[in-house]
Amino acid sequence: MPASSTGNLHATDFRRRGGRARGREYNGPVNDLERDLRRVVRGSVRFDPASLLLYSTDASMYQVEPIGVVTPRDADDVIAAFDVARRQNVALLPRGGGTSLTGQTVNRALVLDFSQHMNGVLEVNAEELWARVQPGLVQDELNHAIRDLGLLFGPDTSTSNRATLGGMLGNNSGGSHSIxxxxxxxxxxxxxxxxxxxxxxxxxxxxxxxxxxxxxLDGSEGRIYREVAAIRAEYADEIRARYPKHWRRVAGYNLNELVVVAGSASPDQDVGGLSEKRVAPLNGAPLNGAPINMARVVVGSEGTLLTVLEAKVRLVRRPKKTAVDVIHYASIQEALESSQSILETGPYAVELTDKLILDLARNNIEQRARAASRRGAPVRASGMPRTWPTISPSSSRSGSCARPASACCSA
Structure with a gap:
């Protein structure tokens, strides 16, 4: 809840009274932190009550008032803010679009909002299928920038019109097209x-x-590589034996990237120019003579290992044609039983819409025209009719795996 509702003092009240606010878990005077930040940061530095209240929430149920907010203009601003925070023993919290449903972007910390200024597409290589981007770039903005090149960034969160690449890297996001x-x-x-x-x-x-x-190397970087090597040497067999084999698992650091772990990524589909066979072994470790990608080790660590300043990301080719199959079922059980058969057709996405959702859509003025024509039965849809690729050409066979498709459209 907001600090004001618990009797605590806002930052401005604290400065006027010239003392330490009771109940605040902060290791130094707020005015010193703000003053030092303003001296070295070119972006905005906010300690006013309105900004603290605004950044105390995200899309989750949690509310935690931050110590302050910095919107860095460039990497130099981030480095400067790091230096000040480290000297004053203040925690740092990188933040993108604030779309987290579990509170990753709220904390008693100095918030770094990358979405305001560090949100650009720095370089695109259409031949080699990669782009250099800043962490505050919204996913839809990236896809808009590369659309005319026939490319897209594959992972698609449901909040793609506001989720940033930095947040997606921190959370190892997937989306409906992760299959x-x-x-x-x-x-x-x-x-x-x-x-x-x-x-x-x-x-x-x-x-x-x-x-x-x-x-x-001396310093933190060398120590990280030495510790990674030690972890790999001691736990390689354990990781191979017990690491989850399913691909939709974001629960800590990607230790599977340190060794060869077969089957711990997404299904074996060669789509969109992404030639990597994802049920094949992932990037191996130097132990067996193969390279290792340290960037992949830290993706999904939610800011606990590092703060991203810039990322080089892989792009995929946008499918020239897409289609949507809508299959009606008499029950949810029947729909679920056909899931494996549908996956064998190679769809880009599979969605389940039940009777409750359909009834709500029919009663909604905006959604009524889009609601399915048949009343009552759940619908198994291999994708939704949007600008994203929704089902691969081979998935036209999906009608044979359960019930005939009631609708199929292509573009």
């Missing part, structure tokens, strides 16, 4: 980032020789 394109981890090539102590690193694919050279 075709996989998770964000499969689309990251390099990360330019800051470690907690302010060390700037570039994580990407390294050969065994490069990995060993990194291990000899």
């Amino acid at each position: 075709a394109y996989g998770l964000t981890v499969e689309h990251v090539l390099e990360l330019d980032a800051l470690l907690a102590d302010g060390t700037r690193v570039r994580f990407g694919t390294v050969t065994p020789a490069e990995f060993e050279a990194k291990m000899r």
Whole structure:
């Protein structure tokens, strides 16, 4: 809840009274932190009650008032804010679009809002299928920028019109088309980032020789490579034996990227120019002579390992034609039993819409015209009619795996 509702003082009240506010878990005077930040940061620095209240919430049920808010203009601003926060022992919280449903973007910390200024597409290589982007870039804006090139960024969150690439990297986002394109981890090539102590690193694919050279570095970067090597040496067999084999799992660090773990990624589909067979072993570790991509190790760590300044991401080719199959069922059980057969046709997405949702849509003025024509029965739809690819050409066979499709459209 807001600080004012618990009797705590806002930052402005604290400065006027010139003392330490009771109940505040903060290790230094607010005015010192704000003053030091304003001296070195070119972007905005906010400690006013309205801004603190605004950034105390995201799309989740949680509300935690931050210590302050910085909207950095560039990497130099981020580095400067890191330096001030480290000297004053203040936690940092990177933030994108605030679309989190579980509270990842609220905390008692200094919030770094990347969505205001660090939101650009820096470079696109259409031949090699990659782009360099800033963390505050909204996913839909990236896809709009590369649409005329016939490309897209594969992972698609339901909040793609406001979710940022930095947040997707932090959460290892997937979306409804993850059965075709996989998770964000499969689309990251390099990360330019800051470690907690302010060390700037570039994580990407390294050969065994490069990995060993990194291990000899002084400071945090070298220590990370040495600890990664130690983890791999001690737990490689355990990771291979017990790491989850299903691809929709975001529950900590991607230790499977340190060793060869078969089947721990998305289904075996060669779509959109993404030639990697995702049930094949993932990037191996230098132990067996293969390169390792350190960027993929940290994707999904939710800001606990580093703060992203810039990312090089993989792009895929946009399908020239898409189609939607709508299949009606007498019961949800019948629909679920046909799921495996539908997946064998290679769809881009599979959605289940039940009677409750259909009835609500029919009673909604905006959605009434889009509601399914048949009343009552659940609908199994291999994708939704939107600008995204929804079903692959081979999925026209899906009507034979259960009941005839009642509608099929292509574009």
